[in-house]
Every structure is written in C-alpha cells, then in structure tokens.
Amino acid sequence: MDAFKILVDALAHNTIIQLVVIAVVMDTLFGAGRALKQHKFNSSVGIDGAIRKISMLVSLVFLAVIDRLVHINLIGFIPEEARAYFPQSISTIGLAEFFGLLYLCYEVVSILKNMALCGLPVKKLWEAVRKFLGKYTEELPDTEEQDAREEQQKIIAVATDNIPEGALEENTDGTVKVFNAEGQVVGNMAKEAAEALAANASEIKIEQ
Numbered sequence: 001m002d003a004f005k006i007l008v009d010a011l012a013h014n015t016i017i018q019l020v021v022i023a024v025v026m027d028t029l030f031g032a033g034r035a036l037k038q039h040k041f042n043s044s045v046g047i048d049g050a051i052r053k054i055s056m057l058v059s060l061v062f063l064a065v066i067d068r069l070v071h072i073n074l075i076g077f078i079p080e081e082a083r084a085y086f087p088q089s090i091s092t093i094g095l096a097e098f099f100g101l102l103y104l105c106y107e108v109v110s111i112l113k114n115m116a117l118c119g120l121p122v123k124k125l126w127e128a129v130r131k132f133l134g135k136y137t138e139e140l141p142d143t144e145e146q147d148a149r150e151e152q153q154k155i156i157a158v159a160t161d162n163i164p165e166g167a168l169e170e171n172t173d174g175t176v177k178v179f180n181a182e183g184q185v186v187g188n189m190a191k192e193a194a195e196a197l198a199a200n201a202s203e204i205k206i207e208q
Contacts, residue, residue, distance in 0.1 A: 003068075011064055016100040020060065023107035024053045030114035037118055056103045060096050067094040074098040082136050105133045 011017055031049065066072075075083070075093040078101070093101075112126035170176055175188040 007061075007064060007068060010068070011061065011096075014064075014097065014100075016097045016104065017060055017064075020056065020100045020103050020107065023104055023111060024056065027107050027111045027114065028053065030111055030118060034114045034117045060100055060103075063094075063096040063099055067096050079136055105136075109133065 028049075035046075072095055073092045074095065074097075075091065077098065078093065109126070109130050112122055112129055116123040116126050170191060171188060173188075174191055176191050177185050178187045178189050
C-alpha cells in the first residue's frame with residue numbers, strides 16, 4: 001500500500017505527466033467542438049481516439065512503475081537543441097517522462113489542429129509548431145492521412161422525390177435493395193445495416 005501511495009504521489013507531482021493529462025482533456029474537448037461544428041460525429045473515429053488516449057495514460061502508469069524499479073536516464077536521447085528549452089534543474093528523464101514528452105508533442109499538434117478547425121485563429125501557429133516538432137520526432141499525427149480517412153468514412157444521404165420502384169419495399173429474406181445514383185439496383189443489404197447507415201449520415205443533400 002505504501003508503494004502504491006508513493007507511485008500515485010510521483011505521478012501526481014510529475015509536471016510532464018500533468019501536462020499530458022491536461023493535453024488529453026483539451027484535445028478531447030476541442031475534438032468534440034470540431035465534430036459539432038463540422039457535423040462529423042463518427043462513433044468509430046471517436047472510439048479509436050478514446051482507445052489511443054486511454055492507452056497513453058495507462059502506458060505512463062506502467063512506465064512510472066518501471067522507473068521506480070529501475071532508474072533509467074534517457075535525457076541523452078533528447079536532441080541538445082530541444083534540451084535547451086528545459087529548465088536547468090532537469091538533469092534526468094525517466095521512461096515515463098520520455099514517452100510523456102512524445103505523447104505531449106502528438107497531443108499539442110492535434111489540439112492546435114482542432115482549435116483551427118473550430119474557427120480559432122491558430123492555423124499558422126499549428127503549422128509552425130508541427131514543423132518545429134517534426135525536426136525531433138516523426139511520431140506526430142498525420143493530419144492529411146487522418147482527414148482523408150475521415151472523408152472516406154463520410155456518409156452522404158440524398159433527399160429526393162424520385163424514389164426508384166421497390167426502394168421502400170422489404171425483400172422476403174428481410175433485406176432491402178441497394179440502388180446506385182442512376183436508380184439501378186446494385187445489390188441487397190440487411191435492413192438493420194441500411195437503417196444504421198441512414199442514422200449515421202454525416203451530410204444530407206436535397207435533390208432539386
């Protein structure tokens with residue numbers, strides 16, 4: 001029990017880990033704000049992000065345990081140019097702090113991106129920070145790839161009066177017909193899957 005209290009105290013008073021926790025909360029809030037603004041709430045993307053953030057925090061706890069058992073100093077792995085920004089009192093960097101710095105870099109870039117997409121005037125700052133941090137680590141969020149993935153996952157529904165024949169009918173096996181843009185039948189889909197797609201539509205276009 002004493003060892004557990006010591007570990008909790010060490011985590012609670014570690015500045016880098018405190019910053020990581022704050023960054024995770026900020027990224028979550030601004031990410032939710034971005035999704036609200038863009039009407040892009042996506043359960044799979046949200047779950048992936050939550051798993052990543054929880055994994056970050058859990059890994060820091062385990063790394064802090066290793067730091068208590070084995071004292072490892074990784075400050076030599078940090079470029080001297082980056083070390084110049086550290087307070088002079090910092091002479092050792094343990095496993096938890098080393099990975100905490102990596103996670104912090106990742107989260108800072110993600111926070112600034114979400115802030116920019118929320119409409120805040122930080123786009124140039126986001127690009128400058130991403131370029132600066134990119135000199136020291138490649139483990140930064142690939143925002144272009146992420147945006148492309150989100151675009152692929154976008155579901156667009158079309159509201160129209162030109163309903164193909166049989167579109168509102170259910171097949172005898174419980175499936176419904178799937179139509180292409182020209183109104184031609186291209187296959188069948190389970191009714192539940194079709195309803196789920198309609199419920200998760202991220203954009204609705206009204207056909208004139």
